Amino acid sequence: MKNLRKGMKFIHKETKKFITFGKKNDDGTLWFITSDKRFLTLTVEQVTSEYYSDAQLKKEQAEKR
Secondary structure (H helix, E strand, O other): OOOOOOOOEEEEOOOOOEEEEEEEOOOOOEEEEEOOOOEEEEOHHHHHHHEEEHHHHHHHHHHHO
């Protein structure tokens, strides 16, 4: 993963639900808040395989236009 910033949004590839990045934990896992205000801890591998960045999606859409 590139530089993660607090507040970055990610979208699940299948369910299309948003999660918002909070911080990186000491053990290397990543802490997120889901769209329904629940806490979620994921590994970097889970995020890269199951989610895509909202900013990346918007950039790709802008390039298509």
